[in-house]
Every structure is written in structure tokens, then in C-alpha cells.
Amino acid sequence: MAGSADFDLYRPSEEHDMLRESVRALAEAKIAPYAAAVDEEARFPQEAQDALVANDLHAVHVPEEYGGAGADALATVIVIEEVARVCASSSLIPAVNKLGSLPVILSGSEELKKKYMTPLAKGQGGFSYCLSEPDAGSDAAGMKTRAVRDGDFWVLNGVKRWITNAGESEFYTVMAVTDPTKRSKGISAFVVEKSDEGVSFGAPEKKLGIKGSPTREVYFDNVRIPADRMIGAEGTGFATAMKTLDHTRITIAAQALGIAQGALDYAKGYVQERKQFGKPIGDFQGVQFMLADMAMKIEAARQLTYAAAAKSERGDADLTFQGAAAKCFASDVAMEVTTDAVQLLGGYGYTRDYPVERMMRDAKITQIYEGTNQVQRIVMARNLP
Numbered sequence: 281m282a283g284s285a286d287f288d289l290y291r292p293s294e295e296h297d298m299l300r301e302s303v304r305a306l307a308e309a310k311i312a313p314y315a316a317a318v319d320e321e322a323r324f325p326q327e328a329q330d331a332l333v334a335n336d337l338h339a340v341h342v343p344e345e346y347g348g349a350g351a352d353a354l355a356t357v358i359v360i361e362e363v364a365r366v367c368a369s370s371s372l373i374p375a376v377n378k379l380g381s382l383p384v385i386l387s388g389s390e391e392l393k394k395k396y397m398t399p400l401a402k403g404q405g406g407f408s409y410c411l412s413e414p415d416a417g418s419d420a421a422g423m424k425t426r427a428v429r430d431g432d433f434w435v436l437n438g439v440k441r442w443i444t445n446a447g448e449s450e451f452y453t454v455m456a457v458t459d460p461t462k463r464s465k466g467i468s469a470f471v472v473e474k475s476d477e478g479v480s481f482g483a484p485e486k487k488l489g490i491k492g493s494p495t496r497e498v499y500f501d502n503v504r505i506p507a508d509r510m511i512g513a514e515g516t517g518f519a520t521a522m523k524t525l526d527h528t529r530i531t532i533a534a535q536a537l538g539i540a541q542g543a544l545d546y547a548k549g550y551v552q553e554r555k556q557f558g559k560p561i562g563d564f565q566g567v568q569f570m571l572a573d574m575a576m577k578i579e580a581a582r583q584l585t586y587a588a589a590a591k592s593e594r595g596d597a598d599l600t601f602q603g604a605a606a607k608c609f610a611s612d613v614a615m616e617v618t619t620d621a622v623q624l625l626g627g628y629g630y631t632r633d634y635p636v637e638r639m640m641r642d643a644k645i646t647q648i649y650e651g652t653n654q655v656q657r658i659v660m661a662r663n664l665p
């Protein structure tokens with residue numbers, strides 16, 4: 281797996297290129313064949329989960345000392361990008377495993393890291409991230425889920441909403457209020473296990489896209505967990521949640537990039553096959569210009585995303601700006617490019633007989649989750665370079 285110092289700001293190393301080739305081959309052979317059915321039936325992509333685990337690609341970011349592949353941020357981006365190119369729902373597996381576990385990696389005790397990163401690396405349990413609530417989305421610090429100390433335990437009560445892979449994951453990073461007088465400084469982070477008494481899940485949301493990735497509410501009803509499940513010090517949970525997003529918004533950019541590339545690749549092939557007025561529609565300059573614009577936007581998004589991944593790896597001071605910028609830009613590109621791909625396929629593009637309408641529906645969420653693109657602008661404006 282690629283090492284952390286192997287890439288400069290913009291250029292993936294030879295190892296990164298090899299990783300891309302192998303993930304692309306795996307994704308095309310083992311994930312792409314199920315993408316349409318996973319979407320149509322709104323079912324978890326078990327085939328993708330199995331293929332990713334078998335090839336050690338389900339959580340590549342886990343450091344080697346905990347049995348992981350120790351992939352750097354760019355390698356993680358490449359894995360997510362290549363899986364998203366064929367199936368966005370499946371790309372949420374490596375993405376959410378990073379999102380859910382990064383709070384532990386960034387701020388957790390050595391004991392917590394050993395306890396939870398090891399099974400994650402082995403594919404014995406995924407990790408979900410519980411920040412949002414029914415009434416606390418963009419205003420994450422307005423959360424109400426409460427954790428109250430009781431001797432050597434914390435007792436959690438509340439509801440988290442929009443939790444990706446809820447019910448599938450074994451482990452949950454949960455942000456909860458430990459001091460209601462302090463807003464963001466009164467929030468702490470915890471690891472909760474699916475098997476903890478009092479944890480339950482709502483019905484899967486019926487969504488426009490990423491239908492293969494279950495999104496459910498998570499309920500905490502007097503969930504009593506040992507005090508050493510707190511991630512970092514009391515009151516640092518919100519900062520940990522935000523620091524995590526600085527790194528993982530780049531994985532959403534990767535996902536957007538993959539979806540856009542998948543749509544461009546499909547449209548490129550289609551315009552050579554489809555004949556109108558006696559020749560392939562790709563011979564018309566109007567169509568060529570659309571493809572050129574799509575490729576140009578994707579390339580710009582890729583450069584921004586890879587540069588952000590390099591900053592994530594190095595922990596550069598301007599990561600907050602760059603992560604938000606990459607997520608915002610790449611997700612807008614994904615929406616534009618997938619919409620243009622549908623346009624290029626005309627009436628066929630609008631049907632489920634072709635994959636581009638799925639890609640267009642899947643692209644939409646990348647403008648919304650891990651902070652709407654309006655929130656990204658708040659973040660960028662507060663952290664201008």
C-alpha cells in the first residue's frame with residue numbers, strides 16, 4: 281500500500297497508479313455487475329462488502345500498527361473514487377468506515393484504538409458516524425442527545441438521524457452533550473456498539489439515490505457504556521467531529537469524482553455507438569464540446585481533491601479550507617457532469633436501462649452530506665487562505 285511520503289502536492293506516485301489499476305479491475309469485475317440491482321432493490325451491496333473485505337480495501341486508512349493497510353489519504357481517495365465510478369452506494373463502505381473511525385484515530389486513547397481499529401481492519405465490524413439529529417443538521421452544535429455520568433459509566437439518551445450504514449455497522453462514534461451550559465464545548469464523543477443494550481434503529485429512509493447504502497435513525501435509550509469509551513477529553517467532542525470532517529470531506533470529493541468519471545466514461549462510449557443523421561453523434565461538434573467541458577471540470581475537481589488529500593496526509597494548516605473547497609467543487613462538478621451525461625443519452629439516458637440516471641441521482645447527495653455546499657462556504661469563508 282502506498283506510503284505517506286510518496287506523493288507530492290499534485291502527482292500520484294507509481295504505487296498510487298498501481299493501486300488505481302487493481303481497484304478498477306476489482307470494481308468492474310465484482311461490484312459493477314450488481315450496481316443496478318442494488319439501486320433498484322435498495323439493498324445493501326453485500327457483494328461489494330465481501331469483495332472489498334477479501335481484498336483489504338474496506339478500510340484502507342487504518343494504520344498498520346492496528347493490522348490495517350496503512351494507506352495514506354490519497355490512496356484512500358483513489359479506492360473510494362474507483363468504487364464510486366461503478367457504484368456510489370458501494371463506495372460508502374470505505375468512506376463511512378473512515379468517517380466513523382477517524383475520531384478514534386485522531387483523538388482516542390491507545391486502548392480505544394487497539395480495541396476498535398483491529399476488528400475494523402479485519403473486516404469484522406464497520407464504523408458509522410453519529411453527529412446529525414432531527415433538529416440539528418447544519419447547526420451540529422445544537423444537538424440534544426445527552427450523555428450523563430454515572431460512576432464509571434456514561435448513560436446516553438437521544439436520537440441521531442441520517443446515519444449512513446446504520447444497522448450494518450458494529451461500531452458508532454456518537455457525539456453527545458455532556459454539559460448543556462456550554463454549547464460546542466459541552467459536547468463529548470463516545471464509541472457505542474451495536475450490541476449495547478438500548479441501541480436500536482429506525483426504518484431505512486426512502487432516498488433519491490445511494491439506495492444501496494442504508495440511512496437510518498439510531499436511538500439511544502438509557503445506553504450505559506464504560507467511561508473509557510469516551511474519545512479524548514470531556515468537552516472535546518465537537519472539535520474532534522469538525523477535525524474529522526476536515527479530512528473526510530475529501531472522501532466525499534473522491535466519491536463525487538468517481539461518479540462523474542463513471543458518467544463521462546459511459547457517455548463517451550455511447551456517442552460513438554449512437555447514430556443520428558447518418559453518423560455517430562460524437563462526430564457533431566456540439567456533442568464534442570459537451571464532452572470536453574465534462575472532462576475539463578472533472579480534471580479540475582481531481583487536482584483540487586488530490587491536493588487536499590496531500591494536505592490531509594501532511595496535516596497542513598489550510599486543510600479546513602481545502603477539504604471544504606474540494607468537497608464543494610467536486611460535488612457540483614458531479615451534478616453538472618452526470619446531468620450532461622443524461623442529456624447526451626437523450627431519452628435513453630432518462631431510463632433505468634442505462635446507468636447515467638442512477639449516477640445523476642447518486643451525485644445529488646454529495647452536494648448535501650458531510651455539510652451542505654452552503655455550509656462548506658461558511659467553512660471556507662471562516663478559513664480563507
Ligand SMILES: CCCCCCCC(=O)SCCNC(=O)CCNC(=O)[C@H](O)C(C)(C)COP(=O)(O)OP(=O)(O)OC[C@H]1O[C@@H](n2cnc3c(N)ncnc32)[C@H](O)[C@@H]1OP(=O)(O)O
Binds near residue numbers: 372376420518522531
Ligand atoms: C462517508 C460517507 C458517509 C456520509 C455520511 C454523511 C453524514 C453526514 O453528513 S455527517 C454530518 C454532516 N454535518 C456537518 O457537516 C455539520 C455542518 N456544520 C458544521 O460544520 C458546523 O456546525 C459549522 C461549520 C456550521 C460551524 O458551527 P458553529 O456552531 O458556528 O461552530 P464554531 O463556532 O465554528 O466552532 C465551535 C468550536 O469548534 C471548534 N472547531 C470548529 N471547526 C473546527 C475544525 N475544523 N477543527 C478544529 N476545531 C474546530 C472551534 O475551535 C470552535 O471553538 P472556539 O469557539 O474555541 O473557536
